[in-house]
Amino acid sequence: MTGQDSVAVRGSGEPVELPAAPRYGSRSVGEVMTSAAAALGVPGFENALSLPAAQRFVVVLVDGLGSRLLSQVRGYAPTLRSAQSLGELDAAFPSTTSVSLSCLGTGRTPGRHGMLGYDVLDPDTDRVVNMLGNWPASLDPLAWQPGATVLERTAQHVDTVTVSSPRFESSALTRAVLRGGRFVGAQGVHARTARALEQLKEGRRGLVYFYWDDLDKTGHKQGWRSDAWLHALEELDSALKRLVTRLPANTRVVLTADHGMVDVALEGRIDVSAVPELMRGVRNTAGEPRAVQLHLEPGVSPEDVVGRWREHFGDAVWLATRDELVGSGHFGPDPEPAMLARAGDVWVLGREDIALYDVARQGTRPLAMVGQHGSLTEQERAVPALLW
Known part of the structure; x- marks a missing residue:
């Protein structure tokens, strides 16, 4: 209109x-990766979510899977329904991918990592930059967000892997807030799940970050109340079943999201x-x-x-x-x-x-x-x- x-x-x-600010430091998306690292025994991190100790952790980030949405369609997701709930967390502010992923990936708040939205003003050039793509060549992601990431710090102690779509390997957002460890790219839901399982080796401590963006893309295009969104949720649930039923011993999977959605x-x-x-x-x-x-x-x-x-x-x-x-x-x-x-x-x-x-x-x-x-x-x- x-x-x-x-x-x-x-x-x-x-x-x-x-409404009140997100519960940074205790019950926000920014505590998920740091808590998993702490539960693996990596020094320098706090286990704010009280995750159980394990030799291997898979951190699954499902883009767009708000808990209030999930509560209304739980019947379509038996694997998600069977998981142990650790309670609701808060997305970062604003509740958008670039901000919450930056909190997850750095363990810092928006006011400390500076990824403050989908489009963000670069005050040095008075230019609006899309944080998810098309960064100008003159804007260095490592200068924009220079602090060490959780993956960089974790990779110094345990095997650290990102499993995601190949197109994200060299993206500006990845280089800014999710750099560190190895990157394993795979197309398609089942291929990504298989590649994630391949990284989990008995006798080796490790952290796998597994990013899932299919649900969010469908929600933006057709809405989260659409049949297409429910189908994407069922695909996610099926892939998660393949993952959690084939884990090696002493391996945990923790899943969260970056935001919910309204139509x-x-x-x-x-x-x-x-x-x-x-x-x-x-x-x-x-x-x-x-x-x-x-x-x-x-x-x-x-x-x-x-x-x-x-x-x-x-x-x-x-x-x-x-x-x-x-x-x-x-x-x-x-x-x-x-x-x-x-x-x-x-x-x-x-x-x-x-x-x-x-x-x-x-x-x-x-x-x-x-x-x-x-x-x-x-x-x-x-x-x-x-x-x-």
């Missing part, structure tokens, strides 16, 4: 309280660039459709922008300035100023099932996406932690 009339004011325009109907997909009053004073937009970041022109008051967006959208969104998000802990404790410089001055977060686009910057193609995430609803932020 485009134009001023695409969404009416939904409420009084009064502020709506922002947004066509009438809820809104072009904010077609509303001049909203874009007044906005220099750049970044983020994602349910977690839009507004970078303002010098001298423009963030509070004034918040007021105008609140008047337009009412309680259909949560609105917060960067300083408010820092104060509430959404980027984690003690964020680094250099990393915060990448964050928008104002954040617009979907509370109802809407998605906001800057079509002038992004074009119309993203408007076709059904499944969305990035915001702070339980549907998007709650992810599972399962153990076999």
Whole structure:
């Protein structure tokens, strides 16, 4: 949808309280890989999730498998249903792949690793960069995120392997936050599962990171309530059964996700660039459709922008300035100023099932996406932690 009339004011325009920050350090996706490393006996890590000791761990990250989604379709996933639940975890903020994978891969919070969304402003060049692809050649992933990764640290002590699609081996995101150890690429669900099993050798301590992106791709294209999404879930469950029933002794599998998802109907997909009053004073937009970041022109008051967006959208969104998000802990404790410089001055977060686009910057193609995430609803932020 485009134009001023695409969404009416939904409420009084009064502020709506922002949900609490993710439980960084105790119950977030950032504690999964570090806890597995600690359970393997790798020094320097804390087992915040109290995982049992083992000789080998497989950490499975299923892109887009929110725990609230899974609870509604458990009948389609007997292997997932049979696992021991470690309770819900929180996705990172914003609840999107690049941010949560960076927390998983580095063990640090968003304010410390600086991967702050799908699209992120590079303040050195005033250029918006897609964190999942098409990084400019001048932007070095190791300079963008220079801290050692969990895989790098773990590889110094145990056999460390990533199993994923071959196209991710040299991606900028991998080099920034998931570098370290060996990379084993395989196409297709069963091939990847077979390759993961091949890495688990008796008598050898090891950590296997197993990334699964098929579910998320289907959800974005057709929605998580679609038959296609259920079919992708059944394929995932079948592959997991092959994995967990063929594990060598003293091997554990822990599964989590990077975010959940909400389906947004066509009438809820809104072009904010077609509303001049909203874009007044906005220099750049970044983020994602349910977690839009507004970078303002010098001298423009963030509070004034918040007021105008609140008047337009009412309680259909949560609105917060960067300083408010820092104060509430959404980027984690003690964020680094250099990393915060990448964050928008104002954040617009979907509370109802809407998605906001800057079509002038992004074009119309993203408007076709059904499944969305990035915001702070339980549907998007709650992810599972399962153990076999």
